[in-house]
Amino acid sequence: MFDELIDPKDGQLDASSYILNNAHGFMPVPFLITEPAVGTGGGAALLFFHETDEQKVIRLENPDKVSGIPPSVTGVVGGATSNGSKLAGVFHSGNWRQDSIRYLGGLFGGSFNLKYYAGSSNIANNFNIEGLYFLQDIDFRLSDSNFFFGANYVNMGSSSTFHFSGDIPGIDPIELDSRDASAALKLTYDSRDNQFSPRSGIKAGIKASFHDKNLGGDFDYHEYTGFVHTYSRLSEKWGLGFRGDIKSVSGGVPFYAKPFLDMRGMPAMRYQGDRTALVEIQLSYDIDERWTLIGFTGTGKAIEDGNSFDDAHWQTSKGAGFRYLIARQLGLRTGIDIAKGPEEWTMYIQFGGAWR
Template sequence: MNISNIKLAVKTATLSALSLLMLPNIASASFMDGFKDPIDGRIDASQWILDNSAGFMPIPLIITEPAVGTGGGAALLFFHETEEQKALREQNPEQVSEIPPSVTGVVGAATSNGSSLAGVFHSGNWENDNIRYLGGIFGADFNLQYYQEGSEQANKFNIKGLYFFQDIDFRLGNSNFFIGADYVNMSSEASFDLSPMLPGVDPLALDSTDAHLGLKLTYDSRDNQFAPRSGTKAGMKANMHGKGVGGDFDYQDYHVFVQSYHRLAHKWGVAIRLDAQSTTDGAPFYAKPYIDMRGMAAMRYQADNTALAEVEVSYDIDDRWTVLGFAGSGKAVNNDQSFNQAKWQNAQGGGFRYLIARQLGLRTGVDIAKGPEEWTVYLQFGGAW
């Protein structure tokens, strides 16, 4: 298990909350007025989310990740809108906020294959978006599958433990560049089901701690952090794992990525994603990168190095509804392989979005993707990346 899965859970919880807060009590007409946009009169959650950001709110969550099955849970979230943000929003109701409110949350979820997750987190935007922060602690118990190189046979394993993370970025002057660092400490127990090979043998359990200190440089000119329509986010990151930072494994991993969004015309948009990750020898199997793309289960295509490219084309039916199609391809390559030896793994699909919170620029919808093995349905809150 790696930290990207935990951060994905945090993002899903946050964006799910922003979307699902709009679920109304249809018996109350006055309640429904809070979900009507004063600009176009259509269903919108902006006012409800922002004007009621006091106290914790219970939010349902839905999980559709093929690696762990279907499931759900709930989050208790608190939105922190600054006085400056509130004043700007009230003065300019037609304007989409470029700085999302900070969010503190408590999350719990479980899935059909017996996996579960619970934890607390805070996602903050401070000093007029000059400082960005994400931190928290999660307890997780995941039932997953591990595929050895060249094998179609899945090896079942369970991993459970505590995942603590701190992530902070500082804007460089008035630019779109951020310099940052993060720290992750993951103490876990991994147990492997040996019964397919050795019937009657008890599962093999391994206790370990994987910790890293990471340094990163990020460029972010996106027009919205929840569901960008234009701009680019790109970055490079190096993580140093070892006993000096509290772990049992000595290795390094590196990550470079580009996510670029463009408007081709008033109604047409295109988004491009490039991503590459590399891990040196010494990493535990669960920490190695995998092809992370719609249509592919987590850890299905995993190796020492991964590279992928994905493109998404969208069309706005009107100011609220958008349809889209996407396709991508990636490779998982071990250190003892050449790039050409690894096979390209392809995925494609389509979906739709609805602008559910105009003043936050938040869109929600559904994607259906087909990877090498199966069809998968994803409930999306914000951007897919």
């Protein structure tokens, strides 16, 4: 087993052989949780990697090559955190027909203790939300291009309990025990050199999600998303990444489904609005083929209905971290990021890139 954790190419710690050569059973993978919204914690996943015969032949015949198409993965996952939040679920991520079809599906149950900030208020309202989350997502490559057309369906039944009685501004009582269902159409462009830890290329997309009572939910509203992630090599050692992201909702959206600024250094749901916009820049420096240092900064706004873009405040974060190439043949890098947001310092354990 320990021999499989050493790369014969450079004699360094590497999990490629262990992951792919043991693809005949479930592999336990422990992980840490460092999301500031739920506290610190941990859990474990049992992962089953489905490497095709063709992928295996290519890997064994080209040990120095990094696979551009990741193997399909089936997993069972569970975790808990210091504030009492917990999650368990099953999922499958598949790549079929030489990456012409991409699929992601899962069923998750959880209970999360979070904070809700009504409007632009700085007063935190503690609440618990628990329920089941069901996802089906598929993308089809358009001919031999880098464009994908896809669709997904999401159904989430939830029950929310605030830690005090009384009405909370902006929350309809029906939202506390409800079901939210949506169908979405999306168009994605993806020229990244690796899906786990890209170093060059572009991923960009637009998506329109339609939440409707006819789909099995209790709400009628629309959600629109646009994003672009770019990765480029400035030189052999230096790399630069850029991220832009916009989201907007219209209609009777429940409080927990409003967009929020999703950046390192900012807890989930801390800065919510009916519209959000953000940008991030990340600079990387390769110490060698295994170790990479990174620095990043970003800023964004969460805008409520009735307010203009200029009315909202910029929320900025910055930080630094490192990555280690833990699975060379998969191009998978892992590491730690330390980020400072508007209110606090946070630490993140990263598997792959920070931008999803």
